[in-house]
Amino acid sequence: MKKIELITDLLDANDVLAQQNYNLFNKYQITVLNLMGTPGAGKTSILEKTINILKKDLNIGIIEGDLYTTKDAQRIDALGVRVIQINTNGACHLDAGMIAKACINMPLADLDLLIIENVGNLVCPAEFFLGEHYKVMVLSVTEGNDKPWKYPLMFRESTAILLNKIDLLPYTDFDSNQFESDIKQLNPAAQVFPISANSGIGFEGWCRWIQEIIKKQN
Amino acid sequence: MHEFDIMHGVIRLLQQAAQENNIKNIAKVQLVVGKFAGVLPDALQMAFSIYKNTLSSLMGNAVLEITECDIICRCTNCSNTFSVRNSIFVCPCCNSTSNTIISGRELYLHYFEGE
Numbered sequence: 001m002k003k004i005e006l007i008t009d010l011l012d013a014n015d016v017l018a019q020q021n022y023n024l025f026n027k028y029q030i031t032v033l034n035l036m037g038t039p040g041a042g043k044t045s046i047l048e049k050t051i052n053i054l055k056k057d058l059n060i061g062i063i064e065g066d067l068y069t070t071k072d073a074q075r076i077d078a079l080g081v082r083v084i085q086i087n088t089n090g091a092c093h094l095d096a097g098m099i100a101k102a103c104i105n106m107p108l109a110d111l112d113l114l115i116i117e118n119v120g121n122l123v124c125p126a127e128f129f130l131g132e133h134y135k136v137m138v139l140s141v142t143e144g145n146d147k148p149w150k151y152p153l154m155f156r157e158s159t160a161i162l163l164n165k166i167d168l169l170p171y172t173d174f175d176s177n178q179f180e181s182d183i184k185q186l187n188p189a190a191q192v193f194p195i196s197a198n199s200g201i202g203f204e205g206w207c208r209w210i211q212e213i214i215k216k217q218n
Numbered sequence: 219m220h221e222f223d224i225m226h227g228v229i230r231l232l233q234q235a236a237q238e239n240n241i242k243n244i245a246k247v248q249l250v251v252g253k254f255a256g257v258l259p260d261a262l263q264m265a266f267s268i269y270k271n272t273l274s275s276l277m278g279n280a281v282l283e284i285t286e287c288d289i290i291c292r293c294t295n296c297s298n299t300f301s302v303r304n305s306i307f308v309c310p311c312c313n314s315t316s317n318t319i320i321s322g323r324e325l326y327l328h329y330f331e332g333e
Contacts, residue, residue: 004239005329008231010224010249124220127256152305153256185308188315 014128018096021131028108031214034130037138039120042164044072045197051079053207058112063102065094065119093124096131126154140165141172145179148186156187167196225265228327244280244332252287254322259284289322
């Protein structure tokens with residue numbers, strides 16, 4: 001009986017491509033965020049507001065990920081920034097190969113910031129490195145404060161957590177103190193930004209964070 | 219959640235390595251799966267048994283063994299290493315919540331046996 005030792009990482013195919021993406025982004029000095037969250041948490045609305053604030057100072061590119069439709073890309077396109085829509089046709093997350101293909105049509109040399117809006121999903125996107133510098137997730141107060149313990153990988157992987165729809169707090173039973181305490185235990189390094197894409201609360205701090213990480217990189 | 223995709227990758231690796239090492243029948247396959255890898259051992263077993271049936275001459279007698287790795291963290295405050303239970307990432311020595319995961323995210327094909 002022969003024993004053949006392989007010790008081969010099973011996400012290698014994705015990770016090798018993701019590393020290539022990462023190297024490409026560094027070559028062009030682009031800061032890349034992988035934006036994740038449940039369907040309806042407010043990812044696209046947050047992007048719209050963020051772009052409107054930052055586009056006068058930064059060259060921004062967006063990659064939109066959805067199973068089907070170009071609805072989100074159309075919203076971003078209306079703001080005058082370069083956007084590419086990826087349709088996964090059933091896959092529940094973006095992977096590095098999809099990003100590599102999309103970047104062929106992105107003017108990378110011109111960009112300061114690339115934000116990838118991942119497929120709405122609190123599970124799978126956290127597992128797949130795309131080549132980004134930071135994972136950022138969106139949770140809205142209407143989803144409940146019990147989500148960190150239910151989806152620990154997503155919350156643990158995220159450098160920034162945008163707590164959206166904060167203007168609806170009085171109409172929900174979202175326990176902010178419990179949420180803060182849970183995040184402190186699960187991912188103490190994460191920065192939580194309470195915001196509202198509807199009213200604009202909290203965007204100053206969130207946009208400042210983006211500008212600081214870009215500065216740090218360059 | 220992507221156990222079929224992952225198993226597809228495993229089978230391709232096995233086919234290639236079996237050919238390179240002149241192995242005609244695989245008896246055992248060992249995978250290492252961390253408990254924070256987001257992959258379910260039962261689902262991997264199910265995917266394996268389905269793929270096995272499509273490659274009966276090479277894999278018909280193969281058994282899949284999965285070694286699961288606990289989630290282990292190193293505290294960045296006091297350097298203590300500790301096991302994580304119920305997603306509580308708090309150092310039992312100093313109560314610090316600042317730590318790095320040193321085990322638990324593994325997902326690899328370790329070895330296979332055959333003749």
